[in-house]
Amino acid sequence: MSEYVVRFLVGGAVVSAFxxxxxxLRPKSFAGLFGAAPSVALxxxxIAIYQHGESYAAVQTHSMMAGAIALGIYSLVVCQLLIRARMRALxxxxxxxVVxxxxxxxxxxxxGGQT
Incomplete structure (x- = not known):
């Protein structure tokens, strides 16, 4: 249970800082961007470094970067389908x-998959 309290406190402090x-910064849309994902990731x-060590956290970091790249690809494809193909959102x-x-x-x- 204490892990959740630490995650809550650290996450809240980092969310506030971001x-x-x-x-x-300008434009104001950066506030939402900086407020969510970076704080949760940090x-x-x-916690991963504290509980499992630096090598485990490095694997988690690579997974987060791959997820961010995949999200970027997903977002690009959604935008192209909405704008160019004029598809509905759903x-x-x-x-x-699938992409x-x-x-x-x-x-x-x-x-390298699961290590």
């Missing part, structure tokens, strides 16, 4: 989930 950073990596996102899965598992396999 929100302040996002408030200073809290998770801090079919475009459902179709793009996301292929990208995520492809990057995971290229990185």
């Amino acid at each position: 929100a302040m950073l996002g408030d200073v 809290a998770t990596l801090g 079919p475009a996102t459902l179709l793009s989930i 996301w899965l292929a990208a995520a598992f492809g990057l995971w396999a290229a990185a």
Whole structure:
């Protein structure tokens, strides 16, 4: 249970720090970008380093980077389907989930899979 308390406190502090950073930057859309994913990732990596060591956290970092790349590919495909193919949102996102899965598992396999 204490892991969740630490994750909550560290995550909250990092979210606050990133929100302040996002408030200073322009455009204001950076505030939401900096407030979510980086803070959760940093809290998770801090706990991973504390509990399992640096090599385990390095594997987690590679997984996070592969996931971010796969999300970027997914987002690009969704935008192309919505704008160029003029698809509705639900079919475009459902179709793009297949692309996301292929990208995520492809990057995971290229990185060596489960170690």
